[in-house]
Amino acid sequence: MPVLFLLTVVVYPLFYAIALSLQYYRIGGFAGLHNFAFAFQDALLGDSLRATAIYVGLAMSVECLLGLVLAVAVQRTVKSVLGRTLAYLLFIVPMVTPPVAAGVIFRLMLIPDYGIVNVLLRDVGYRGQPILWMSSPAMAMLSVVTVDVWQWMPFVFLVLYAGLQAVPLDVVEAAEVDGAGAWARFRHIELPYLKPLLLLVLVFRFTDTLRVFDHVQVLTMGGPGASTEFLSLYLYSIAFKFSNLNYASAIALYVVIVISIVFALTSRYLTEEIA
Amino acid sequence: MTNEVHAARPAAPASPAQPSVVRRVRTRRRRNAVRGLVLAALGALAIAYLFPFVWMISTSLKPTSELYTQPPTFFPVQPTLDAYQAALIGAGNWVLLRNSVIVCLSAVALTLALALLIAYPLTRLRVAPRFRRGLLSWLLSLRFLPSMVVVIPIFATVRTVGLYDRLIALILIYAAFSLPFAVWMLKGFLQEVPQEIEDAAFVDGAGRWRAFFRILLPMVSPGVLAAGVITFALAWSEFLYALILTATPRSQTFSIGVWSFVTEFEIIWNQMAALGVVSALVPICLLLFSRRYVISALTFGAVRDQS
Numbered sequence: 001m002p003v004l005f006l007l008t009v010v011v012y013p014l015f016y017a018i019a020l021s022l023q024y025y026r027i028g029g030f031a032g033l034h035n036f037a038f039a040f041q042d043a044l045l046g047d048s049l050r051a052t053a054i055y056v057g058l059a060m061s062v063e064c065l066l067g068l069v070l071a072v073a074v075q076r077t078v079k080s081v082l083g084r085t086l087a088y089l090l091f092i093v094p095m096v097t098p099p100v101a102a103g104v105i106f107r108l109m110l111i112p113d114y115g116i117v118n119v120l121l122r123d124v125g126y127r128g129q130p131i132l133w134m135s136s137p138a139m140a141m142l143s144v145v146t147v148d149v150w151q152w153m154p155f156v157f158l159v160l161y162a163g164l165q166a167v168p169l170d171v172v173e174a175a176e177v178d179g180a181g182a183w184a185r186f187r188h189i190e191l192p193y194l195k196p197l198l199l200l201v202l203v204f205r206f207t208d209t210l211r212v213f214d215h216v217q218v219l220t221m222g223g224p225g226a227s228t229e230f231l232s233l234y235l236y237s238i239a240f241k242f243s244n245l246n247y248a249s250a251i252a253l254y255v256v257i258v259i260s261i262v263f264a265l266t267s268r269y270l271t272e273e274i275a
Numbered sequence: 276m277t278n279e280v281h282a283a284r285p286a287a288p289a290s291p292a293q294p295s296v297v298r299r300v301r302t303r304r305r306r307n308a309v310r311g312l313v314l315a316a317l318g319a320l321a322i323a324y325l326f327p328f329v330w331m332i333s334t335s336l337k338p339t340s341e342l343y344t345q346p347p348t349f350f351p352v353q354p355t356l357d358a359y360q361a362a363l364i365g366a367g368n369w370v371l372l373r374n375s376v377i378v379c380l381s382a383v384a385l386t387l388a389l390a391l392l393i394a395y396p397l398t399r400l401r402v403a404p405r406f407r408r409g410l411l412s413w414l415l416s417l418r419f420l421p422s423m424v425v426v427i428p429i430f431a432t433v434r435t436v437g438l439y440d441r442l443i444a445l446i447l448i449y450a451a452f453s454l455p456f457a458v459w460m461l462k463g464f465l466q467e468v469p470q471e472i473e474d475a476a477f478v479d480g481a482g483r484w485r486a487f488f489r490i491l492l493p494m495v496s497p498g499v500l501a502a503g504v505i506t507f508a509l510a511w512s513e514f515l516y517a518l519i520l521t522a523t524p525r526s527q528t529f530s531i532g533v534w535s536f537v538t539e540f541e542i543i544w545n546q547m548a549a550l551g552v553v554s555a556l557v558p559i560c561l562l563l564f565s566r567r568y569v570i571s572a573l574t575f576g577a578v579r580d581q582s
Contacts, residue, residue, distance in 0.1 A: 010417060010451060013428035020428060070320075077313045090321055092569055093328070096562040097555045098512030100530045104551035105327045107537060108334055108544060114347050116330050150324070158570050162578045200574060203419070211421030214514040214530075218537050232423040232515075239427050240519060252424040263416050 014256070021249035035250035045251065047226050048234040054141065055230055056209045059148040063205055064198070066149070067156025072186060074157075075164045091154030099151070103218025106147050110134065137227030140220045144228050147215050152208070156201050163197040164190060196269065203266050207259060231255065328555070335359065335548035342544050362546035363553070367524065368532040372553070375529040378442055379510040382449035386506045387499060389450065390457035395487065397458075398465040399473070411462070414455040415575060422452070422515050430519050440522045448520070449510040457502045459575040460568070464498030465491070501568035508558035529554055 021035050039045055078084055094102070109117050110133040118130045133143045167190055175185050213232040216222065222229035222237070229237070231251075239248035334342070336354040363369045397407055429448065438444040468491060476486040492499070517528040533550045536542070562569055570578050 010420075010425065013425055013432060016428035016432060017424075020431065070317075073313045074317065077310045078317070087317070089563070089566070090324055092562065092566055093559055094324060095573075096508060096512075096558045096569065098514070098530060098558060100512070100514050100533050101551045101555035104533060104537060104547055104554075105331045107542075108331055108548055108551075109327060111544070114343060116347065119346055150327075154324075155570075155573065159574060159578050162570060197578070204574070207419040207421070211423055213423060217514070217518075218534055221538070232421065235423050235427070236519075239430070245427055245431055248427050252427055255421055255424050259419055259421065260416075263419055267412055267416065 017249040017252060020246050021253055023246050035247045036254075038247065039251055039254065044226065045234065048229050048231055051141070051226070051228060052210065052230045055145060055148075055212065055228075056206065058141075058145045059152075059209045059212075060202070060205045062145070062149050063153045063156050064201060067153050067201070068160055068194075068198070070153075070157045071160035071164055072190065074161060076182075088158070091157055094151050095154050095158075097151065099214035100218055102147055102151050103215040106143065106150075106215075107219060110143060134220050135224055137224060140224060140228050144212075144216050144219055147219065148209060148212065151215075152205065156205065159197055159201050160194055163194050167193045199266065199269055203262065206262065210255075210259075331548050331551050331555075334545055335552045337545050339543070339545060358543075358545035358549040359553075361543075362536070362549045366532075366536075366546070368529070368550060370524045371527050371529045371532040374442060374524075374526060375511060378445050378449065378528060379507045381442075381446045382453065382510045383503045383506045385446065385450035386453040386457050387503055390454055390461050390502065391499070393454070393458045394461040394465055395491075398462055399470075411459070414458055417452070417455045418575065426516060426519050429516075433520055439520065440526050442526045444520050445517060445526065445528065448516050449506075449513060453506040453509055456572055456575055457506060460502050460505075460572055461495065461498055463571075464495040468494050498568075501565045501572070504561050504565045505568065505572045508561055511554075511558050 022033075074084070074087055078087060097105075109115050112118060112130045112132050112135075115133075117133070121131070131139065133139050171189055172185060175189055180188070211232050212230055213236070216228055216230060216233060217236075220228045222233040226234075235248050235251060238244050238251070333350055335358050336356070337348070337351040338353055338355050338357055341348060341351060341353065363372065393410075396402060397410070433439050433444045472494070473486050473491060476490045477483075481489065512530065513528070514530045514534065517531050518534070521527045521531065529550075533547075533554050536547045536550055
């Protein structure tokens with residue numbers, strides 16, 4: 001049956017990964033937990049984890065906050081159907097742009113000498129060296145986070161906006177008559193409705209930013225140095241540049257464990273919300 | 276509109292109307308100011324979102340000589356399709372384009388067939404509710420599995436069975452990883468068709484297969500179409516598996532073509548932009564067509580959106 005197909009494509013590799021992770025690199029043979037233990041001494045892994053944490057934290061919080069503010073703002077100010085459709089169309093486009101293409105777009109805009117961003121900066125009065133967007137650690141991080149926000153803030157917006165449509169109008173109007181201010185309406189009426197969706201969005205964005213790969217590979221390839229070498233890119237370089245599949249599998253299994261815990265903690269709420 | 280109606284209501288019976296009118300006017304003025312501010316911010320955001328595309332398209336239409344003019348021209352002075360021709364035909368990327376189309380179409384067909392085979396029994400046959408819930412939430416959990424984690428053993432497996440650098444490997448994998456959302460989405464659509472309709476067909480003597488193909492499938496065809504479109508777009512955008520499981524133009528997909536252009540030592544910007552345009556245009560056009568399902572698909576049907 002088709003479920004069997006899924007099992008072979010997904011579950012079999014998982015066991016294969018466990019088998020791989022228990023062997024020594026190159027020489028083969030049973031290694032016990034050697035690869036798992038080695039992860040704790042791996043300074044590069046630590047750097048990568050730190051970079052990933054910064055990336056996940058920044059991208060996720062900016063996306064969720066901005067998306068939430070935007071959803072409420074649009075809900076309250078844009079009342080015409082045309083305006084709402086336009087907003088919808090506008091925000092659906094970046095989401096469906098392939099990450100690789102998004103990387104290309106930002107590469108084009110951020111070329112130091114004649115990229116449009118630096119040119120515009122000069123026009124508004126920035127005088128100084130042209131900013132090398134990809135060549136300093138902080139700037140590279142900023143660039144890749146910007147791309148993520150640009151692409152996925154709309155996702156948060158659209159989900160929460162759809163959630164806001166479910167808030168019954170009469171409740172909102174009653175609150176208005178009772179003199180509830182804008183903040184009170186948000187805090188006591190809309191937020192409770194949005195809570196399950198916020199959780200959903202957080203889980204989706206957390207897992208997605210954790211595995212970010214595509215546009216970073218296009219923009220910085222992990223550089224400069226290892227400042228944007230996020231977990232996926234680090235795994236990639238271990239597994240496919242140094243072809244140490246064993247150690248890579250061990251790290252990968254750690255990731256599976258973390259994701260499983262997150263999923264186990266939230267799955268009840270998620271499936272309830274979805275089903 | 277409704278705001279003002281309600282704002283007026285409490286003031287109506289008041290006899291010392293003067294201060295409340297003043298306050299009302301003041302709040303309305305402030306509300307308008309806020310509204311203007313929000314609209315201005317939205318406008319700025321719209322520009323921030325559309326401009327990158329405009330810039331990419333504009334760059335792709337520039338002749339090479341115009342790329343480095345200072346200050347850069349906003350719109351190409353002499354628009355030309357040279358970059359497209361050079362990037363697609365000159366650099367041989369049309370082969371990758373063809374590969375991508377083959378992979379995506381096959382993955383769509385496979386995904387839809389398998390997803391219907393899973394979703395139909397789940398919604399129509401008698402299945403233990405625990406099994407049903409378990410299967411669905413397992414499928415959901417696959418959505419969160421980082422592909423980088425799975426790709427390592429898959430790479431090892433694919434190499435040992437001799438599918439490395441073959442299109443078929445990508446097709447199977449894309450189908451497998453589109454399945455979870457496709458099942459969830461089709462499940463939602465199938466549930467909306469009342470059981471009675473199918474029962475009526477059974478009464479009229481139709482078998483299960485006949486009832487499925489003649490009655491049920493046409494009714495859920497919008498859902499099937501949307502799932503297909505989204506599978507296509509996902510497979511089209513996919514990069515990681517394609518990067519790892521392919522090595523030569525025999526099986527590389529278009530994403531890889533775009534990427535390898537970016538990593539070259541001296542990047543030809545207008546050709547890179549041209550490839551970016553082609554790569555972005557395909558899913559954008561497809562998904563604008565079935566836009567009302569995008570959010571629902573990306574959230575596994577948690578959010579139903581009608582726009």
